[in-house]
Amino acid sequence: MxxxxxxxxxxxxxxxxxxxxxxxxxxxxxxxxxxxxxxxxxxxxxxxxxxxxxxxxxxxxxxxxxxxxxxxxxxxxxxxxxxxxxxxxxxxxxxxxxxxxxxxxxxxxxxxxxxxxxxxxxxxxxxxxxxxxxxxxxxxxxxxxxxxxxxxxxxxxxxxxxxxxxxxxxxxxxxxxxxxxxCTLPQIQRGAEMFTFGLAKKVILADSIARLWQDIVGATGIGLANASLPLAWLGIIAYSFQLYFDFSGYSEMSNGLSLMMGFDCPANFQLPYTATSITDFWRRWHITLSGWFRDYIYIPLGGNRRGPARQILNMLVVWALTGIWHGANWNFICWGLYYFVLLVIEKNFLLPYLKKGKIWPHLYTLVLVVLGWGLFTCNLPGAPLGLLLRQLLIPHGGTSALYFVRNYAVLLILCAVCSTALPQKLWQWCKRHTPVRLVVLAGCLVLCTAYVIASTESTALYANF
Incomplete structure (x- = not known):
């Protein structure tokens, strides 16, 4: 259900x-x-x-x-x-x-x-x-x-x-x-708000932007082999948005439901696509899983207390397990090891430079995270790893991205904006004006209901993991 x-x-x-x-x-x-x-x-x-x-x-x-x-x-x-x-x-x-x-x-x-x-x-x-x-x-x-x-x-x-x-x-x-x-009234109110906005992330943003990726790799799509380099990147960016809004939306719905019953649970996401390093990204993405591996695997193994070599070994164990936790497939293991390599490089060399930068650390993080989602999704039909990497990394021709940009431009911009802190700031302003707050909540709930009734009852992506 x-x-x-x-x-x-x-x-x-x-x-x-x-x-x-x-x-x-x-x-x-x-x-x-x-x-x-x-x-x-x-x-x-x-x-x-x-x-x-x-x-x-x-x-x-x-x-x-x-x-x-x-x-x-x-x-x-x-x-x-x-x-x-x-x-x-x-x-x-x-x-x-x-x-x-x-x-x-x-x-x-x-x-x-x-x-x-x-x-x-x-x-x-x-x-x-x-x-x-x-x-x-x-x-x-x-x-x-x-x-x-x-x-x-x-x-x-x-x-x-x-x-x-x-x-x-x-x-x-x-x-x-x-x-x-x-169960207090403020908790119930906050929980209802969290559930509504989480539902909006899932059914309005995630399920809608998913169609762009499926237009490329789906059974009725053009086929990844026929996509040009810009279109391949556009598709994997769309999948990145889908995964984020699907998972974070479900997490917010979960926490909203729990809060309405009196349980204040920890947040699972903190704007991960605003991260300025891979280290920062994993402090913001699936926070409870990262915390679990830190508390019950990494620290019991010795953490960083037994020298650099042992720390690297402990990180290898944690990220191999993180990969395999996500699914019984070699691409997930490769995905975990991919982040192990990136984090080792950052901790031993790159992190001080990233902290000094302004724009390039953010771009660096986004590019590597999007490439990582390519590893993550390559076990699905239509996007085998070899083909996906070739389409993303080697210049080539193919179906232009212009048609898809024209059709999905508004949704892509909306997803990009909703990945930042701007919606949270706007909501804080709305909360200070009760009529506006009620109108926004009611409108969001009505729109979500329309999407749900229109049969967008797709299963959460992370439910498969």
């Missing part, structure tokens, strides 16, 4: 939110859990037993670690629970990839597992939530959750199932245990 669907917007969410508000404070987590289970099972119940097993294993492991003294036994509980959780993710997401790789390398004829063609909803996100919970209990950063309903509500919370963000238990544990005044 997508957030940008008629069923969710006009049936599930209004009823779920009304029931959540009506029940007493002590029953809110139970209602949230029941609604989340319904949301999770909407598309099928095949993977529900796996979810239940993971919740039980991690809930039990948290209680055991809380009671046990520091020592080998406590550490063993942590290792076993993390191994079970990670094994579930690896089995569901990477088994067929490993089988295909073995068939290619060793000329085997192993059959792929057909039932793994559809992944459990949100498995890349909730397994990371569980691992962060275990690690935080083990290190004493949070207390183990004793109430199984509250713990299950945290893991399964439906606003965060599709594309995160990856919220740590300690970030919302206080709200989970608040029985009076959990």
């Amino acid at each position: 997508n957030f940008n669907s008629v069923v969710f917007m006009f049936c599930f969410f209004p009823l779920a939110l009304a029931l959540y508000y009506l029940v007493p404070g002590k029953a809110k987590n139970a209602v949230l859990l029941a609604e989340s289970l319904l949301f999770y099972c909407w598309g099928g119940i095949e993977w529900l037993p796996l979810m239940i097993v993971l919740v039980v294993v991690n809930y039990t492991a948290g209680l055991l670690m809380q009671k046990m003294p520091h020592g080998r036994g406590r550490k063993m509980v942590l290792i076993v629970a993390i191994a079970i959780t990670a094994a579930a993710l690896i089995f569901c997401k990477y088994t067929n990839f490993l089988i295909d790789t073995l068939n290619t390398i060793a000329s085997l004829r192993l059959s792929e597992l057909d039932f793994l063609d559809v992944l459990p909803l949100g498995i890349s996100y909730f397994t990371f939530k569980l691992i962060s919970y275990l690690a935080d209990v083990y290190t004493g950063k949070t207390q183990a959750e004793r109430n199984p309903v509250d713990f299950s509500a945290y893991v399964l919370m439906y606003p965060q199932l599709i594309v995160g963000p990856i919220v740590k238990y300690r970030e919302i544990s206080a709200a989970l245990h608040t029985t009076r005044g959990r």
Whole structure:
């Protein structure tokens, strides 16, 4: 069930939110859990037993670690629970990839597992939530959750199932245990605003600009091989906008829904296309994932505390894992290693020069990020990596970009403007004038509703990862 669907917007969410508000404070987590289970099972119940097993294993492991003294036994509980959780993710997401790789390398004829063609909803996100919970209990950063309903509500919370963000238990544990005044009017108001603007990013900007990329590489498009150099760049720029507004829009919808229920979750994006270095970009893009790898992989490996060589090795591990987390395909691994190389160069040489520059650091960052999205998308039909790189980097002729520029100029400009801080500044002005604020919100919601009813209920791109 997508957030940008008629069923969710006009049936599930209004009823779920009304029931959540009506029940007493002590029953809110139970209602949230029941609604989340319904949301999770909407598309099928095949993977529900796996979810239940993971919740039980991690809930039990948290209680055991809380009671046990520091020592080998406590550490063993942590290792076993993390191994079970990670094994579930690896089995569901990477088994067929490993089988295909073995068939290619060793000329085997192993059959792929057909039932793994559809992944459990949100498995890349909730397994990371569980691992962060275990690690935080083990290190004493949070207390183990004793109430199984509250713990299950945290893991399964439906606003965060599709594309995160990856919220740590300690970030919302206080709200989970608040029985009076959990949902305030200012929170509900801010949450509704966040959801509306996130929806606009998704259905108005992301889904609309996606058509430009599909006009080139889609089944009915001109074909990437026929695109001129400027048109190839125009297409990959359009995909870059699509990915950003799709993912950031869904993240804002998620945080808006959570806030309306009393949970103030961390932002996942901070204007990443205004970054002035690759280092800066990854402080702004998918912030909760970057923070997760920093806190639970990079720092435990030693971070930058064991010398330059060890730091580079730790970065290699983190970025290889970041790539493979995004998908079971070699292009994602290459994409992760691409950023590893760029970040090593910046940290050891380039970063001081980038900090002194004004315009060129921003252009440098945008070009490399757009090229990175080329690696990111090259596993999809119509844009194989070799062809895509050739079309982007080698001068050649082909279908002119002028026709597409003429058709999509307004949308491209709108996407560029909405990637900056200008819309936020305009909204701050609107908030000081209540009539203007209400008109803008109402108009945005009406326009989004029209797009949703017109069947733009596309799945979030990051839901596939």
